[in-house]
Amino acid sequence: MKRYSFFKKQENHKSTDFTDVLEHLQKSKDFTSFTLNFENEIYCVSFFDTLIDKDIMHRDLLPYLHTNSSTLEELVHNLPIEGLVFTKNPAELQSQLLMGYIAITLNKSDQAVLVKAANNTSRQVTLPEVEFSVVGPKEALVESLDTNLYLIRKRLPIAELAVEEIIVGKLSKTRVAVLHIEGIANKENVETVIQRISDLRVNQIIDSSYISQMIEDNKNSPFPQFIDTERPDRLAAVLGEGKVVILVDGAPHGLLGPSTFFEYFAAFEDYFLNWTIASFFRLIRFFAVLFSILMTPIYVAVLTYHYELIPKDLVSTLVISRSGIPFPPILEALILELAIELLREAGARLPTKVGQTIGIVGGIVIGTASVEAGLTSNVLLILVALSALGSFTTPVYQMGNTIRLIRFPLLLMAYFLGLLGIAISFCFLLVHLLRITSLGRPFLEPLYPPRIYDMRDALIRLPFFLQAKRPIEVQTEDTVRLEPKEDSKE
Amino acid sequence: MNDKSDQISPFLVFFLIVKIQVGVGVLGFQRIIIQSAGHDAWMAVIISGVVFSLGIWGMYKLLNRHDMDLIGIQKRLFGKWLGGLLNIIWILYWLMVGISVLRSYLEIVQSWVFPQINTWLVTSIFALLIYYVVLGGFRVVAGFCFLGISIPSYLILTFYFPLEFTHFRNLLPIWDHSLKDMALASKQMSYSYLGVSTLMMYYPLVKHRNSSQKWAQLGNLTSVFLYLCLTILTIGYYSEGQISRYIWATLSFWGIVQMPFVERFEYIGIATWVLVLVPSVCLYMWVSARGISQYFKMKQKTIYALLLILLVVMTNLIKGRGMINQFVDYISNLGLILEIPYVLFLVCLSTVMSNKKEDKK
Numbered sequence: 001m002k003r004y005s006f007f008k009k010q011e012n013h014k015s016t017d018f019t020d021v022l023e024h025l026q027k028s029k030d031f032t033s034f035t036l037n038f039e040n041e042i043y044c045v046s047f048f049d050t051l052i053d054k055d056i057m058h059r060d061l062l063p064y065l066h067t068n069s070s071t072l073e074e075l076v077h078n079l080p081i082e083g084l085v086f087t088k089n090p091a092e093l094q095s096q097l098l099m100g101y102i103a104i105t106l107n108k109s110d111q112a113v114l115v116k117a118a119n120n121t122s123r124q125v126t127l128p129e130v131e132f133s134v135v136g137p138k139e140a141l142v143e144s145l146d147t148n149l150y151l152i153r154k155r156l157p158i159a160e161l162a163v164e165e166i167i168v169g170k171l172s173k174t175r176v177a178v179l180h181i182e183g184i185a186n187k188e189n190v191e192t193v194i195q196r197i198s199d200l201r202v203n204q205i206i207d208s209s210y211i212s213q214m215i216e217d218n219k220n221s222p223f224p225q226f227i228d229t230e231r232p233d234r235l236a237a238v239l240g241e242g243k244v245v246i247l248v249d250g251a252p253h254g255l256l257g258p259s260t261f262f263e264y265f266a267a268f269e270d271y272f273l274n275w276t277i278a279s280f281f282r283l284i285r286f287f288a289v290l291f292s293i294l295m296t297p298i299y300v301a302v303l304t305y306h307y308e309l310i311p312k313d314l315v316s317t318l319v320i321s322r323s324g325i326p327f328p329p330i331l332e333a334l335i336l337e338l339a340i341e342l343l344r345e346a347g348a349r350l351p352t353k354v355g356q357t358i359g360i361v362g363g364i365v366i367g368t369a370s371v372e373a374g375l376t377s378n379v380l381l382i383l384v385a386l387s388a389l390g391s392f393t394t395p396v397y398q399m400g401n402t403i404r405l406i407r408f409p410l411l412l413m414a415y416f417l418g419l420l421g422i423a424i425s426f427c428f429l430l431v432h433l434l435r436i437t438s439l440g441r442p443f444l445e446p447l448y449p450p451r452i453y454d455m456r457d458a459l460i461r462l463p464f465f466l467q468a469k470r471p472i473e474v475q476t477e478d479t480v481r482l483e484p485k486e487d488s489k490e
Numbered sequence: 491m492n493d494k495s496d497q498i499s500p501f502l503v504f505f506l507i508v509k510i511q512v513g514v515g516v517l518g519f520q521r522i523i524i525q526s527a528g529h530d531a532w533m534a535v536i537i538s539g540v541v542f543s544l545g546i547w548g549m550y551k552l553l554n555r556h557d558m559d560l561i562g563i564q565k566r567l568f569g570k571w572l573g574g575l576l577n578i579i580w581i582l583y584w585l586m587v588g589i590s591v592l593r594s595y596l597e598i599v600q601s602w603v604f605p606q607i608n609t610w611l612v613t614s615i616f617a618l619l620i621y622y623v624v625l626g627g628f629r630v631v632a633g634f635c636f637l638g639i640s641i642p643s644y645l646i647l648t649f650y651f652p653l654e655f656t657h658f659r660n661l662l663p664i665w666d667h668s669l670k671d672m673a674l675a676s677k678q679m680s681y682s683y684l685g686v687s688t689l690m691m692y693y694p695l696v697k698h699r700n701s702s703q704k705w706a707q708l709g710n711l712t713s714v715f716l717y718l719c720l721t722i723l724t725i726g727y728y729s730e731g732q733i734s735r736y737i738w739a740t741l742s743f744w745g746i747v748q749m750p751f752v753e754r755f756e757y758i759g760i761a762t763w764v765l766v767l768v769p770s771v772c773l774y775m776w777v778s779a780r781g782i783s784q785y786f787k788m789k790q791k792t793i794y795a796l797l798l799i800l801l802v803v804m805t806n807l808i809k810g811r812g813m814i815n816q817f818v819d820y821i822s823n824l825g826l827i828l829e830i831p832y833v834l835f836l837v838c839l840s841t842v843m844s845n846k847k848e849d850k851k
Contacts, residue, residue: 427765
């Protein structure tokens with residue numbers, strides 16, 4: 001196994017001492033190591049100059065090193081820096097050097113001191129782009145884990161907010177943080193998440209989506225089982241509901257679980273609006289999604305097999321729009337659906353400004369031209385465009401992708417078996433949703449298992465005072481969310 | 491197999507009972523009972539409903555005493571050999587009901603929507619779907635039954651359309667038929683209520699099972715209510731001469747549904763009926779497989795695969811209206827004996843035997 005030779009070599013270094021480690025690292029151009037001679041001692045300062053913040057080194061470290069001290073403890077005694085680590089382990093020395101620490105070693109001592117001077121250049125906290133909301137907070141997570149933790153902790157200044165950190169990835173050494181509120185979150189959920197993450201044996205974790213794909217309950221399901229969000233306010237809110245949050249260093253998105261099917265259709269903005277309006281929007285979204293999944297297949301089924309289903313007046317409209325079209329409905333529908341997918345994919349891969357042009361070219365030019373050329377019918381064009389719109393209404397991006405994918409099997413079944421085929425594939429879809437779980441909790445809850453209480457925040461969102469308890473789905477330890485008011489007479 | 495995650499809440503028994511009783515029969519039960527009891531047929535619906543309430547009571551009596559499923563109870567009461575034989579009869583019965591349900595549905599599809607349909611292909615697709623459901627365990631089967639009631643329940647709204655043309659005077663005069671006619675109609679009505687015996691297999695998987703009887707009874711009452719409404723509607727809407735010509739009276743109701751965008755609602759109704767029917771076939775398959783697995787040490791997957799192959803083959807071998815009718819009649823007659831008199835007999839037997847044991851002590 002040649003692949004692993006690199007790792008084995010690395011492991012061998014454990015038995016060696018500091019000088020070997022430093023020599024080994026010298027191979028890199030950006031590794032710097034210099035010695036400082038004081039009266040009686042020789043100190044060696046080493047670091048990666050690309051990883052550290054040089055201001056910290058010049059301002060807070062080097063000026064303080066010009067003292068006469070015979071031990072490391074004395075030397076660093078008056079350093080104005082936090083995060084000092086003493087170590088005797090060469091392996092730790094190496095890994096910390098690679099994390100942006102400065103190592104100071106003393107010639108005769110077997111100890112080294114590690115000074116934290118990591119260069120924390122990261123993006124500024126900006127507006128959320130995927131989950132933009134008109135009202136409500138406008139902060140989005142960034143790539144730095146520490147900043148993200150700050151954004152969440154700022155909203156939950158309580159001691160019970162527990163952060164567990166796990167290092168994952170043999171190559172990437174990614175910091176993965178698991179957050180929950182003690183006393184609210186179900187311990188079983190937290191332990192499952194931690195267990196699954198620590199069991200991961202992978203080389204690299206580049207993004208939170210890696211984690212979510214690897215620790216999902218049903219890895220072959222097209223349905224996402226962890227909600228991916230860029231809003232720290234949403235993360236703080238679900239922590240309060242008793243869910244578990246996963247943050248990954250380098251990922252501007254957090255994961256939250258366990259999640260249910262219906263949560264993927266809840267925009268966080270729903271909570272900023274009046275409950276009547278929010279419920280209306282949610283119902284619209286569900287309708288849009290159902291429409292998006294079913295409309296083109298129904299068109300294909302009806303026009304292929306069940307002409308009788310359409311009333312007389314409507315049939316003439318359809319016939320006129322389809323007269324002169326050389327393709328059967330299924331081909332017509334597939335062409336248009338694929339065209340829409342092409343547009344979407346092209347728009348997603350191109351820079352924003354070019355993307356808009358693509359949208360106009362694709363939407364208007366191709367659409368009109370294909371109708372005028374007599375390749376597709378007007379009616380179908382309207383239906384396909386509407387169902388594409390419908391699939392974009394899902395607030396969670398991943399769910400939108402799923403919705404677009406599952407249209408195609410339905411389309412083919414509609415072609416083979418008409419309405420019966422649609423019904424059968426719809427059954428498959430339902431059963432699939434029934435079978436999958438999120439962190440062991442049923443995905444289709446509160447529809448099944450039926451829990452009336454949780455319905456208050458599923459298809460519709462009832463006012464806050466009616467949601468005094470946390471969702472049953474999460475199986476929280478402390479179920480009461482809204483404490484009853486004290487008696488006003490007293 | 492009895493792990494806790496597979497257990498269901500007691501109130502789901504309600505849905506399982508309704509689900510198993512309201513299947514393909516609803517689409518065309520009216521003709522047969524109205525032929526026997528005329529405009530008094532609605533009484534037969536109530537009478538046989540009450541009989542089934544009694545049957546459910548008997549089942550709970552039996553199950554609560556032994557706290558195990560029917561297979562175990564028969565083994566205990568009749569010993570290894572006789573009990574085994576009776577168990578095989580029951581398992582075959584459930585299997586055949588499952589097959590007959592699917593077959594009857596396909597017949598509807600053939601006569602209303604696709605006369606030329608390739609039954610091998612369609613049954614294979616159905617078998618795949620059922621396989622996917624039952625492999626999920628009882629939790630998924632029960633869930634599918636639940637959704638199989640809640641989603642198609644919108645169809646109830648469509649009965650508003652014939653309501654306009656209903657003459658409730660058709661119901662008068664009440665009690666115009668002889669007792670013999672009523673008894674015959676009640677017996678024929680009982681076919682539509684069959685299936686509650688599956689309760690005796692999933693009973694161990696119900697939480698707080700001893701107190702779940704109220705849900706089962708409520709489920710039975712709901713079915714009675716549904717059948718009753720449909721019967722009264724049928725009597726009011728059709729004349730007696732007309733009804734004898736409609737094999738699927740409920741389907742014919744949908745002929746009158748008119749909406750600006752839908753002309754022949756039957757097609758939508760029949761397609762939706764997939765959701766009504768597949769869950770009950772799944773439940774029958776699950777029940778038979780659970781029975782078989784207690785006799786043969788086979789993997790669940792293999793048992794299901796074999797059962798479903800049998801399902802596909804049998805469904806395709808039974809052809810033609812006459813043969814289907816005959817098959818369904820045989821099965822229903824067997825079911826009628828097994829589900830009511832035999833269960834009550836078991837109750838008596840187990841009471842006598844447990845009394846004897848107490849005497850010995």
